[in-house]
Amino acid sequence: MKSAVIVFPGSNRERDMLSALEKITGTKPVAVWHADKELPKVDLVVLPGGFSYGDYLRTGAIAARAAIMDDVRKKAADGVHVLGVCNGFQILCEAGLLPGVLMRNSHLKFVCRHVKLEVANAKTAFTRKYKQGEVWRCPVAHGDGNYFADAETLARLEGENRVVFRYAEGTNPNGSLNDIAGIMNERGNVMGLMPHPENEIEDLNGGIEGRALFESVLEAVA
Amino acid sequence: MIANDVKITPKLVAEHGLKPDEYQRILDLIGREPTLTELGIFSAMWNEHCSYKSSKKWLRTLPTTGPRVICGPGENAGVVDIGDGQAIIFKMESHNHPSYIEPYQGAATGVGGILRDVFTMGARPIAALNALRFGAPEHPRTRHVVSGVVAGVGGYGNSFGVPTIGGEVNFDESYNGNCLVNAFAAGLADADKIFYSQAKGVGLPIVYLGSKTGRDGIHGATMASAEFDKDTEEKRPTVQIGDPFSEKLLLEACLELMATGAVIAIQDMGAAGLTCSAVEMGAKGDLGVELDLDKVPCREEGMTAYEMMLSESQERMLMVLDPAKEKQAEAVFRKWGLDFAVIGYTTDDLRFRIKRHGEVMADLPIKELGDQAPEYDRPWIATPKAAALATSDVPAPNDIADTLVKIVGLPDMASRRWVWEQYDHLIQGNTAIGPGGDAAVIRIGEGPKALAFTLDVSPRYCAADPVEGGKQAVAECWRNLTAVGAEPLAITDNLNFGNPEKPEIMGQFVGCIQGIGEAARALDFPVVSGNVSLYNETNGKGILPTPAIGGVGLLPDIAKRVTVAFKKAGDAILVIGETKGHLGQSIYLRDILKRREGTPPPVDLAIERRNGDFVRSEIRAGALTAVHDASDGGLLVALAEMAMAGGVGARIEAPRDLPLHAWAFGEDQARYVITLPDAMVKPLLDRAARAGVPASRIGTTGGDELTLGSGAPISLKRLKAAHDGWFPTYMAGPDVMDAQ
Numbered sequence: 001m002k003s004a005v006i007v008f009p010g011s012n013r014e015r016d017m018l019s020a021l022e023k024i025t026g027t028k029p030v031a032v033w034h035a036d037k038e039l040p041k042v043d044l045v046v047l048p049g050g051f052s053y054g055d056y057l058r059t060g061a062i063a064a065r066a067a068i069m070d071d072v073r074k075k076a077a078d079g080v081h082v083l084g085v086c087n088g089f090q091i092l093c094e095a096g097l098l099p100g101v102l103m104r105n106s107h108l109k110f111v112c113r114h115v116k117l118e119v120a121n122a123k124t125a126f127t128r129k130y131k132q133g134e135v136w137r138c139p140v141a142h143g144d145g146n147y148f149a150d151a152e153t154l155a156r157l158e159g160e161n162r163v164v165f166r167y168a169e170g171t172n173p174n175g176s177l178n179d180i181a182g183i184m185n186e187r188g189n190v191m192g193l194m195p196h197p198e199n200e201i202e203d204l205n206g207g208i209e210g211r212a213l214f215e216s217v218l219e220a221v222a
Numbered sequence: 223m224i225a226n227d228v229k230i231t232p233k234l235v236a237e238h239g240l241k242p243d244e245y246q247r248i249l250d251l252i253g254r255e256p257t258l259t260e261l262g263i264f265s266a267m268w269n270e271h272c273s274y275k276s277s278k279k280w281l282r283t284l285p286t287t288g289p290r291v292i293c294g295p296g297e298n299a300g301v302v303d304i305g306d307g308q309a310i311i312f313k314m315e316s317h318n319h320p321s322y323i324e325p326y327q328g329a330a331t332g333v334g335g336i337l338r339d340v341f342t343m344g345a346r347p348i349a350a351l352n353a354l355r356f357g358a359p360e361h362p363r364t365r366h367v368v369s370g371v372v373a374g375v376g377g378y379g380n381s382f383g384v385p386t387i388g389g390e391v392n393f394d395e396s397y398n399g400n401c402l403v404n405a406f407a408a409g410l411a412d413a414d415k416i417f418y419s420q421a422k423g424v425g426l427p428i429v430y431l432g433s434k435t436g437r438d439g440i441h442g443a444t445m446a447s448a449e450f451d452k453d454t455e456e457k458r459p460t461v462q463i464g465d466p467f468s469e470k471l472l473l474e475a476c477l478e479l480m481a482t483g484a485v486i487a488i489q490d491m492g493a494a495g496l497t498c499s500a501v502e503m504g505a506k507g508d509l510g511v512e513l514d515l516d517k518v519p520c521r522e523e524g525m526t527a528y529e530m531m532l533s534e535s536q537e538r539m540l541m542v543l544d545p546a547k548e549k550q551a552e553a554v555f556r557k558w559g560l561d562f563a564v565i566g567y568t569t570d571d572l573r574f575r576i577k578r579h580g581e582v583m584a585d586l587p588i589k590e591l592g593d594q595a596p597e598y599d600r601p602w603i604a605t606p607k608a609a610a611l612a613t614s615d616v617p618a619p620n621d622i623a624d625t626l627v628k629i630v631g632l633p634d635m636a637s638r639r640w641v642w643e644q645y646d647h648l649i650q651g652n653t654a655i656g657p658g659g660d661a662a663v664i665r666i667g668e669g670p671k672a673l674a675f676t677l678d679v680s681p682r683y684c685a686a687d688p689v690e691g692g693k694q695a696v697a698e699c700w701r702n703l704t705a706v707g708a709e710p711l712a713i714t715d716n717l718n719f720g721n722p723e724k725p726e727i728m729g730q731f732v733g734c735i736q737g738i739g740e741a742a743r744a745l746d747f748p749v750v751s752g753n754v755s756l757y758n759e760t761n762g763k764g765i766l767p768t769p770a771i772g773g774v775g776l777l778p779d780i781a782k783r784v785t786v787a788f789k790k791a792g793d794a795i796l797v798i799g800e801t802k803g804h805l806g807q808s809i810y811l812r813d814i815l816k817r818r819e820g821t822p823p824p825v826d827l828a829i830e831r832r833n834g835d836f837v838r839s840e841i842r843a844g845a846l847t848a849v850h851d852a853s854d855g856g857l858l859v860a861l862a863e864m865a866m867a868g869g870v871g872a873r874i875e876a877p878r879d880l881p882l883h884a885w886a887f888g889e890d891q892a893r894y895v896i897t898l899p900d901a902m903v904k905p906l907l908d909r910a911a912r913a914g915v916p917a918s919r920i921g922t923t924g925g926d927e928l929t930l931g932s933g934a935p936i937s938l939k940r941l942k943a944a945h946d947g948w949f950p951t952y953m954a955g956p957d958v959m960d961a962q
Contacts, residue, residue: 009559010467012383016651051381054467110376112646141380141646199648204665204780 013049047088060090089192100149106175300750325370345409357398399760439534611820631944692737708775720764787868799893803884
C-alpha cells in the first residue's frame with residue numbers, strides 16, 4: 001500500500017505516523033509539504049497530529065486552507081482513503097470533508113492518557129480488522145477533542161452508522177457528544193479520529209491494537 | 223525615543239542592577255563614560271544570571287569530565303557519548319522569577335529556552351522533564367501558580383512535540399512568594415555533528431534567524447538576578463511571551479540547515495538576547511563582532527539600539543554562516559516562514575560594535591565584556607550542624623495503617639497524575655516508561671538502546687545539612703536511574719538558592735556544591751551542564767536550598783528495563799540495603815508530627831555504589847520483576863507505591879529489631895525494594911552475600927490489600943483513593959486570582 005503523510009507547519013506527530021505506516025505496511029510513506037499543489041498517486045492520505053499553525057485562530061482552521069487541501073478534496077472525491085488523526089481530524093472538519101467541529105475539552109485542559117475505544121462500526125475500510133463492539137486501548141493527547149455537531153447532523157451520523165469509534169467504559173476524556181471519538185464521511189473513505197492509533201502499534205507502547213486500523217486500510221485497498 | 227548619550231547617573235547605574243564598584247570597573251575598562259546602550263549591555267552581561275559572578279569560584283570545583291563526556295559546562299548544553307556514534311545533549315535551566323509573575327508564560331518560555339539550548343547544538347529533542355516547586359497548598363496564590371505553570375509547561379512542550387516524561391512537583395511555604403520552575407531537555411545527535419557557539423573566520427556573515435524582535439523581556443535577566451518585593455506585580459512586562467509554533471519551525475529549519483553544512487557557529491538568543499549571544503560567539507572565537515541593528519527584523523516600530531540589544535523576545539537564533547552557502551541557507555528559512563537576515567559580520571579587532579541609523583551606539587572590548595565580569599568570593603558561613611534525633615524521641619503513631627494512608631495522600635507524596643496528564647508524554651512513540659516511576663525511559667530510534675531520565679533533590683535535607691543534602695540529591699538521582707536498569711552517565715544541575723550576599727545563604731550554596739561534587743566524583747557521575755538561580759527571596763526570606771539534579775542513564779537493551787509496579791501474585795519481596803530507621807528530617811516527622819528536626823539520613827557513597835551496582839546487575843540478568851528505590855516516606859511508602867502501581871497487594875513481615883514506625887517510615891539511603899519469583903530468592907541472596915550487599919526477604923505479593931504483620935489489612939482501594947485524590951481535589955478549589 002502506498003501512503004502519503006501531509007506535513008503542515010506545526011505538525012508534530014508526522015514522524016510517529018510515517019514510522020507506524022512503514023512498520024505496518026512495509027512500504028515507506030511519502031511526506032508531502034503543505035504548500036505543494038498535488039499529492040502523489042497513493043492509496044491512503046494521512047493528515048497527522050500536531051498543532052498546525054500553532055492552533056492559532058481555531059484548531060485546523062488555517063491548515064484547512066493550505067494549498068495541498070484542494071488535491072486532498074479531489075482525491076477524496078475520487079475515492080482515495082483519507083485519514084485524519086487528532087489535528088488531522090480537526091483539519092478535515094474545518095475543510096468540510098467531515099461534519100461537525102472539535103471544541104475545547106470540556107474540562108479546559110490538555111489531556112494525555114490511555115482511553116478505551118469501542119468499535120462502533122466494524123464494516124468500514126478503517127475498521128474491518130476489528131470486531132463489531134470490540135473495545136481496545138488507545139492513547140489520546142489533545143486540548144480540543146470535544147466533538148460537537150447540531151442535533152440533525154448527529155442524528156444522521158448515528159442513523160447512517162458513521163460513528164466509527166466511541167470512547168467506552170466511561171473514558172470519554174473531553175466531553176464529546178455521544179462519546180464520539182471518530183467519524184467518517186457518507187462514502188466511507190474519509191475518517192477522522194482524535195485518539196492516536198499510531199502510538200499503539202508495538203510492545204513498547206504497551207499494546208498493539210492500533211495496528212488493526214492500518215491493517216484494515218491495507219486490506220481494503222488490496 | 224530614549225537618547226543614547228544621556229548622562230549616566232548613580233541612580234541609572236543602580237536601576238541597571240550594577241553596584242558602584244562594578245560601574246567603576248566599567249569606567250576603568252573603557253576609559254570613558256559608557257553610552258546608555260553600553261550600560262545596558264554591561265548590565266546584561268554582568269548580572270548574576272549571565273555572569274555567574276557569585277557562583278563561578280565554586281562551580282569550578284565540580285567534576286566535569288569523564289570518558290563519555292564530549293562537552294562539559296560552558297556551551298549551550300552538555301554532550302555525552304552514548305556509543306554507536308550517537309550523543310545525548312542535555313541541560314536544565316530555571317525560569318523561576320518569570321513563572322511567579324506570570325505562571326503560564328514564565329513556565330512556557332522556560333521550556334522553550336531549554337529546548338532551544340539543546341537543538342542549537344544540533345540535537346533533536348527527545349525528552350523534557352520539569353522540577354517544579356510551589357508554595358504551601360493553603361497559601362492563597364499557590365493554586366493559581368500551579369495551574370498556570372503546569373498549563374504553560376504543557377502548552378509549550380505539547381505544541382513543540384517533545385514528550386514531557388517526568389520531574390518533580392513539591393510544596394513548601396518557603397516557595398510561597400518564589401516558585402521554582404526548572405526545565406530539563408535532552409536531545410539526540412550524531413556525535414560527530416555537534417554544533418558549537420565559537421565563531422571562526424573573519425568577515426563572515428552573522429545571521430539573525432527565527433522570530434522578530436519586540437520589546438518583551440527587556441531586562442529579564444536583570445530581574446532574574448533580583449529579589450522580589452511588594453512591587454513584583456509591576457514586573458510583568460519583563461516576562462517574555464512564548465510561541466511554541468515558531469520554535470517548532472525553528473527546530474526543523476535549524477536541523478535542515480545544519481545538514482547542509484552551512485553553519486559555522488550557532489547560539490540561541492536566551493537571557494539577554496542579542497547581546498549575550500553575539501558577545502559569546504565573538505569572545506569564544508577571539509573575534510570582534512559588528513552588528514547593524516537596522517537589519518534586525520523587528521516586530522515593533524521605532525525600537526532603539528538599547529531596546530533591541532536587551533530584548534528577550536523568544537524563538538531567535540544567531541549564526542555565523544559559510545558565505546558560499548548563504549542563498550541555500552536563506553531558502554531553508556524562507557520555506558519554514560521564518561526571518562533570515564544578515565545583520566553583521568565577524569571582525570579581527572576584538573570590538574563589539576553596534577550601529578543604528580548609521581551611528582555607532584556601542585563600541586566595547588568584546589573579550590572583557592565576557593571574561594572581565596566581576597567575580598566574587600562572597601563570605602559564607604557553614605550551616606550549623608543539627609542535633610541528631612534519636613528514634614526514641616520520635617513517637618510511634620497510634621495506627622500504622624492510618625498513617626500510611628495519610629502519607630500517600632500528602633501534598634508532597636500524592637500521585638502527580640493531575641499534572642502529567644496535561645503533558646503529552648507519548649509523542650514520538652518511544653516512551654517505554656512514562657511519568658510516575660523512578661526514572662522515565664525513552665527508546666533510541668528503533669532500539670535496543672534506551673535512555674533513562676530523572677530529576678531529584680530533597681530540599682529539606684539540604685536545609686538541615688547542605689553537604690549531606692547535596693550528596694543525597696546526586697545519590698538519589700543515580701539510584702533512580704539504576705532502579706530502571708540504567709547505567710548512570712552524567713548530570714546537569716540547577717542550583718536554586720536565596721540571596722548570595724547573605725553569608726548563611728552562601729554557606730548553603732557552598733555546602734551543597736561540596737556534597738554534589740563528592741557524590742559526583744564517587745559515583746563517576748560528572749556534571750556536564752547546569753544553571754544557577756540566586757536571589758530566590760521574597761521580602762528578605764529565602765527559599766529552601768534547592769539544588770535540583772537531572773540525571774541521564776543508558777540502557778543497552780530496552781527489553782531489560784524494570785518498573786516499580788508489582789507484576790503478579792506470589793513474587794517474593796526483598797529489601798536491598800540496610801534499614802536503620804533514620805527518622806530525622808523524614809516525611810513522617812515533618813508532615814505527621816509537624817517537626818522539622820534532626821539530621822538528614824547520611825549518604826555513604828561507597829555503599830550506595832555497591833548496592834546500586836548489585837541491583838543493576840540483577841536487573842540486567844533478567845532476575846527481577848519490579849524495582850523501586852526507597853526514599854521519601856520510607857520503606858512502607860515504597861511498598862504501597864509498588865502495590866498501587868501494579869494493582870497487586872502484599873503481605874509484609876517487619877523485622878522485630880526496630881520500632882515498627884522507624885522501620886516503616888525511616889528514610890535510610892542506598893535501599894531498593896525488589897520483587898522476583900519465589901524460586902529465585904535463594905540464589906539471589908547468595909549472590910548478594912558474596913557481593914557484601916545486605917538483602918532480606920520481607921514479604922510476598924498478592925491480593926488486593928497491603929498487610930503488615932498481624933496488623934489490619936489496608937485495602938489498595940483506600941490507599942489509591944488517598945493517593946490519587948489529593949491533587950484533583952486540591953486543584954478543584956477556588957483560584958483566588960480568578961476571584962480578584
